[in-house]
Structures are given as structure tokens and as C-alpha cells.
Amino acid sequence: xxxxxxxxxxxxxxxxxxxxxxxxxxxxxxxxxxxxxxxxxxxxxxxxxxxxxxxxxxxxxxxxxxxxxxxxxxxxxxxxxxxxxxxxxxxxxxxxxxxxxxxxxxxxxxxxxxxxxxxxxxxxxxxxxxxxxxxxxxxxxxxxxxxxxxxxxxxxxxxxxxxxxxxxxxxxxxxxxxxxxxxxxxxxxxxxxxxxxxxxxxxxxxxxxxxxxxxxxxxxxxxxx
Numbered sequence: 001x002x003x004x005x006x007x008x009x010x011x012x013x014x015x016x017x018x019x020x021x022x023x024x025x026x027x028x029x030x031x032x033x034x035x036x037x038x039x040x041x042x043x044x045x046x047x048x049x050x051x052x053x054x055x056x057x058x059x060x061x062x063x064x065x066x067x068x069x070x071x072x073x074x075x076x077x078x079x080x081x082x083x084x085x086x087x088x089x090x091x092x093x094x095x096x097x098x099x100x101x102x103x104x105x106x107x108x109x110x111x112x113x114x115x116x117x118x119x120x121x122x123x124x125x126x127x128x129x130x131x132x133x134x135x136x137x138x139x140x141x142x143x144x145x146x147x148x149x150x151x152x153x154x155x156x157x158x159x160x161x162x163x164x165x166x167x168x169x170x171x172x173x174x175x176x177x178x179x180x181x182x183x184x185x186x187x188x189x190x191x192x193x194x195x196x197x198x199x200x201x202x203x204x205x206x207x208x209x210x211x212x213x214x215x216x217x218x219x220x221x222x223x224x225x
Contacts, residue, residue, distance in 0.1 A: 004030065004123035007218055008131040008139035012191065013099070013179045014152030015145045016202055016210065017127040022076065023211045025125040028218065032076060033118055035128030035135060036098065038111050040089035041068050041080045043097035053097050056104025063110040092160065092167065092175060099179045102129070103186040112189070129183050132194040140221045142197035143214055151203045152176055 007024060009017050018034060025032035045066055046059045053059075069079035078086045088094070101107050115135045119126055126135065132142040147155075153173040160167045183191040193199060198217060202210055 003121065005141065005218055005222055006030075006119060006122045006136055006139040007125045007141040007143070007214065008136040009125070009127040009143045009145055009214075010129060010132045010191065010194070010197065011127075011143075011145035012129075012152065012183065013095075013176050014156040015147050016155065016207065017145055019207055020145065020210050020214065021125045021127040023207065024214060024218075027211065027215065028125070031124045032070075033115065033124050033126040034070075034076065034078075035111070035115050035126060035131060037070075037076075037078050037089060038068050038115065039098040039102045039107070040094050041078060041085060042066060042107065042111065043101050044085060044089055044094055045080055046101065047094075047097060053100035056101065056106050059101050059104065060106025060110050063107060068114075090163070091165070092172065096175055096179065099182055103182055103188070105188040108188050129191045130189040132197045133192060134189045137194070141214065141218050142194050143217075144193040144197040144199045145202060145210070146199065147202045149173065149177060149180070 007030070009021055011017050021034070022032060024030070042059065042063050043053070046053070046062055049062060051058050051062070067081050069082070071077040071079070075086060077084055078089060112134060115126070118124070119136050128135065132139060132144070153169065153176055156176065157167055157169050157172055200210060200213060
């Protein structure tokens, strides 16, 4: 019996990876892995432990004993050592901390090995900053989903405001730009487009359009495999 298809979606912050991945997983009957959520969980635990985002070695060690779990839900429920932290990890501050700790090799080593093991059997939609190049280079469908900084800022701003969070739009834009710089220039697994990834620039596109495009790519791979 053939292994079920895997779809890996890379791209910068605010490009819509999570929304698209969630829809694809639901529509195609695949499991969902939000790799960024794992960094957010570890960032939350590190800050609670009194660590700073610069203490990569210590955070990596902390990660070794950290249990990160997922359960279905809307949104997908995320657990830190059995505590439901779904809402706690979705703030701008935790997002910024997650981006900062992800630059440290000891942190990436711990989480990357877990992520590789999770998706090894196939049947996943996974999204993050290095999923097509490091975590699942064997994925049948690889996508680099991006949009302009202005568009990504608008989307993230509207998302946070809808959740009742007070956000300064210009500060958010600066934060996303800084995260882009950090992700693209880190020494370990920088954000790059894999040579065989299909680039989708989603400015002016609805979520339905992006999902339909990727579904078409997945269908073509399934037919030819």
C-alpha cells in the first residue's frame, strides 16, 4: 500500500500558511502539523522558567523534557506538558519570542528531530519556515507561500484585532519585518525557497483560491505517483 501524500508549506510570517494548511488537512483528510506552534510552546515555557530568548543552550535542554501535544479542534488545540496553551501561544510577544529562539541550533535540533519523526509516515500537511528544506524534503508537494510585507501586516493585524487584541499596526509591521530578517539570515536552516517548491504569491488571492491551487497540485502528484 502506498504511503499517503505529504504537503509541506514554507513561507514568511503572516503569509497565511496556518490557515491554508488547516483547510487542506480538513479537506483532504490529512493530519496537521503546525511546526511554529512547537516553537511557541517552548518559548512560553522558557519565559515562564525565567530564561531569556538569547539562552539557546538552556532552552534546548528545556525542550528535551518538554511534552508538546496536539488535539483536533477549531483552532487546533496545543498542549504544553498537558496544559492547554492554545490561546496563550498566539500573542505577538510569544510569536516574537518563538522566532528569536528558533535561531538557536540547540533549539532547532530538539524540535526538528521530533517534527521529522512525526511526519515520517506521511499523510500530513505541515507548515513552518523550513519544512520543505529540512523537516520534510521528501514531501510530494512543496509550497513556498508568500505575500508582500504590507499584505502580511494587514492580515495579521485584522486577525489579532478580531481576537480582541490591541495592536499598533506600524509596530506589528516592524515586528514582521524583523522576523523576516531573522528567519532568512539565521545560520541554522534559514528560510529559503526549496528549488522544487512551487511559489505562490497570495496578494489579491482568497484563501479558497490558494487552497484550490494546492489541491490541484496534490491531485496531480497522486495521479502520477
